[in-house]
Amino acid sequence: MSDLIAVERVGKRYLTGSGPIEALRDVRGGLVVPDGGRVVVDGRPVTGPDPRRVATVFQEAGLFPWRTALENIEFGLELQGVPRGQRRAVATELLGPLGLREFGAKYPRELSGGMRQRVAIGRALAIDTQIILMDEPFGALDEQTRLLMGEWLLDIWRRTRKTVVFVTHSLHEALALSTRVVVMTARPGRIKSVLELPMAYPRAMESADLIALRAKLWSDIRDESLRAMGDA
Amino acid sequence: MRVALIRLAILGALVLAWELLARAANPLLYVPPSVVVPALGRLLVLDSYPELPQSLLLTLREIVIAYALAIAAGLGCGFVLGLNRLVGRAYGPILAALYAVPAVVWYPSLMLFFGLDAASKIAFGFLLGFFPITLAVLAGVRQVNPHMVLVARAFGARPAVVFAKVMVPAMLFTLVGGLRTGLALSVIGVIVGEILGSKGGMGALINHAYGLFRTADYVALVLVTLALVVASDVVASLVERRAQRWSD
Numbered sequence: 001m002s003d004l005i006a007v008e009r010v011g012k013r014y015l016t017g018s019g020p021i022e023a024l025r026d027v028r029g030g031l032v033v034p035d036g037g038r039v040v041v042d043g044r045p046v047t048g049p050d051p052r053r054v055a056t057v058f059q060e061a062g063l064f065p066w067r068t069a070l071e072n073i074e075f076g077l078e079l080q081g082v083p084r085g086q087r088r089a090v091a092t093e094l095l096g097p098l099g100l101r102e103f104g105a106k107y108p109r110e111l112s113g114g115m116r117q118r119v120a121i122g123r124a125l126a127i128d129t130q131i132i133l134m135d136e137p138f139g140a141l142d143e144q145t146r147l148l149m150g151e152w153l154l155d156i157w158r159r160t161r162k163t164v165v166f167v168t169h170s171l172h173e174a175l176a177l178s179t180r181v182v183v184m185t186a187r188p189g190r191i192k193s194v195l196e197l198p199m200a201y202p203r204a205m206e207s208a209d210l211i212a213l214r215a216k217l218w219s220d221i222r223d224e225s226l227r228a229m230g231d232a
Numbered sequence: 233m234r235v236a237l238i239r240l241a242i243l244g245a246l247v248l249a250w251e252l253l254a255r256a257a258n259p260l261l262y263v264p265p266s267v268v269v270p271a272l273g274r275l276l277v278l279d280s281y282p283e284l285p286q287s288l289l290l291t292l293r294e295i296v297i298a299y300a301l302a303i304a305a306g307l308g309c310g311f312v313l314g315l316n317r318l319v320g321r322a323y324g325p326i327l328a329a330l331y332a333v334p335a336v337v338w339y340p341s342l343m344l345f346f347g348l349d350a351a352s353k354i355a356f357g358f359l360l361g362f363f364p365i366t367l368a369v370l371a372g373v374r375q376v377n378p379h380m381v382l383v384a385r386a387f388g389a390r391p392a393v394v395f396a397k398v399m400v401p402a403m404l405f406t407l408v409g410g411l412r413t414g415l416a417l418s419v420i421g422v423i424v425g426e427i428l429g430s431k432g433g434m435g436a437l438i439n440h441a442y443g444l445f446r447t448a449d450y451v452a453l454v455l456v457t458l459a460l461v462v463a464s465d466v467v468a469s470l471v472e473r474r475a476q477r478w479s480d
Contacts (some may be wrong), residue, residue, distance in 0.1 A: 051388035062383035066401045076387040079397075127387070 041131060051076055055124035059136040061116040063108040069119045070095070070104040076127035090126055097156060098122045114145040121153070125160065134166045138173070146170075150177055154201055171217055175210055176203055183220045186228040193220050263448045271448035272455060280449050281437055288460070291422060291433040294350050295464070298357025299418040306362050306414060310369020324370060331363040335421070339428055353425035353433065361418030368410020372403025408475040412468040419461050434460070 040046070041053050055076070063072045070091045077087035095101050098118045108116055117137060124132050137153075138146045150173055157164060157177075168174055174181045181195040195213060203210060247265050254264035263271075274280045281287070313320040313327070339356055346352035376399050384398045400407070426435020434457045441450035 049386050049388050051386070056383075056386040058379070058383065058386075060379055062377075062379045064380060064398065064401065066404070075384075075397075079384075079388050079393060123387075 051080070051127055051129070053129050053131060055127050055129040055132045057117075057120050057124045057132065057134040057137045059139045061108070061113075061120040063116055063119055063123075065108050068105050068107055069100055069111065069115075069122075072108070072119050073098075073122040073126050075123055080127065087126070091122070094122045094125055097159065099152065112145075113141050114149055117141065117149065118152070121156070125156070125162075129162070131163045131165065134164060136167050136169065139169070146173075151202070153177065158201070171214060171221075172205070174217065175214055176205060181217065183217065184224070186224045192224065260445055261447060263451055267448045268451045268455070272452040275449065275452040275456065280446075281441075281453070284437070284456070287433050287437050288456070290350065291426065291435070291457075292460070294353045294422045294426075294433065295357060295419050297350075298354045298422055299361055299415055301354070301358045302361030302365055302414050302418055303411065305358070306365025306410075307369060309362075310366040311373070313366070314370045314373030320370065327363070327366060327370075331367065335360050336424070336428075339425060342425075343429060348429055348431055350432070353422045353430060353435075356425040357418040357421035360421035361414040364413040364417060365410045368406050368413070369403075372406040372410075373399065375406060376402040404475045405472075408472045412465070412472050415464055415468050416461075419464055423457060423461075 041050075046054065063069075064075070067075070070088065073091040073094055074087045077090060082090075092104065095104050098121070100115060100118060100122070103111060103115060108119070111119065117140075121134075121137065124134075138149050141149060153164075154177060166173070166177060175197065178197055181197065183192045183195070184190065185192045195217060197213065199207075199209065251264045251266060254262040259267075271280065275284060278284055309327075313323055335356070338359060339352075342352045342355045342359070346355050380398050380402060381394055384394050389397065422433075423435050426433040427438055428435075430436045430439075434453065438450060438453045438457070441447075441453055
């Protein structure tokens with residue numbers, strides 16, 4: 001169960017609608033109470049924030065400005081009562097893969113947007129859950145940084161083999177990163193279609209099958225986007 | 233360095249002007265620095281007012297107690313009002329209105345309630361220090377980025393942990409600013425209280441000196457009191473700078 005799942009979300013506001021697929025948001029650290037249905041991970045229900053099983057990365061990095069990059073990465077472990085030396089070791093080990101080796105002692109204001117987001121991802125990786133929820137983690141970044149971060153995330157994912165639920169508006173991100181894409185309707189948000197993407201990484205985005213998938217994905221999304229635009 | 237030089241020059245000019253103007257006027261009312269400095273010397277060797285150490289200590293003790301009470305009540309009140317939105321919205325404006333009332337109007341009643349001894353000075357220092365601390369907490373709570381609270385909760389933080397690890401550090405700068413203002417006002421409250429009516433402390437000495445037209449002694453006492461106030465503010469500003477380094 002180590003898939004990288006990307007979800008193409010159509011229109012931000014499906015979140016406020018109702019329906020079983022709200023579950024996606026609900027699992028998000030268990031911060032939202034579902035209107036109906038249940039959120040289940042490995043057969044056990046999620047009823048609240050559950051940092052032992054699910055880690056979360058938000059669109060805004062949400063780093064604590066009074067903590068260094070290292071201390072931010074340690075945050076989840078600190079809450080779990082991991083001793084200082086041990087959590088420092090875990091966080092320090094993560095700096096390399098995060099591309100932040102020189103930046104552990106820097107404060108968030110001294111880091112670029114991409115670096116901050118990597119710290120936020122490091123904070124999620126540090127608590128070593130099987131599932132990581134990423135809610136448009138690269139949405140606030142510029143295009144170039146975003147592409148590079150996608151490549152970087154693939155690399156991390158191949159090393160850690162975690163299940164990543166990745167919410168995105170970007171067709172490119174969905175197709176380049178996912179083993180499975182779930183398209184959601186405009187509100188109320190429901191699953192509209194599911195695409196399986198068995199291709200190997202890194203993907204040649206110009207290959208015939210990806211271009212075909214892209215067309216299929218877009219046709220699924222287009223109607224929903226139009227509806228979302230009408231809603232707005 | 234240059235700032236220090238300019239500051240020194242301004243001070244020098246002021247002292248010089250004071251000397252020249254005071255010499256030209258009634259020596260009973262206006263004392264030049266050349267008279268104040270010897271008076272200050274006599275004060276410090278406990279010649280003119282042998283009870284200076286006890287008075288200083290009494291004033292200091294009143295300040296410490298008043299400030300400690302102001303911190304406890306200010307933080308308590310501030311957090312209760314700040315974290316309970318309903319109570320805060322109901323009570324906040326009342327608090328702000330009370331703060332706007334010149335606090336001296338309360339002092340007569342405080343003397344009636346608490347007598348002429350230390351208690352009424354402590355009460356007045358407390359009253360003055362309490363408001364800025366409470367209001368700083370209220371402002372600080374509003375400052376906390378809700379996204380950070382959300383993040384902390386997603387990582388499993390319970391309310392008490394959110395409070396200690398997110399809210400307090402996030403509002404630290406505002407909080408420390410309020411504490412600094414609170415200290416300054418507590419000091420003012422205690423000293424003003426002593427001057428308005430008391431049997432001990434620096435204020436009583438000051439009253440005594442100017443009541444007897446011992447103007448040079450009076451000015452010397454004021455200078456000692458000033459040193460006390462400045463020292464407390466220097467300590468507070470050091471703490472504040474430390475907090476500033478922490479926050480964004």
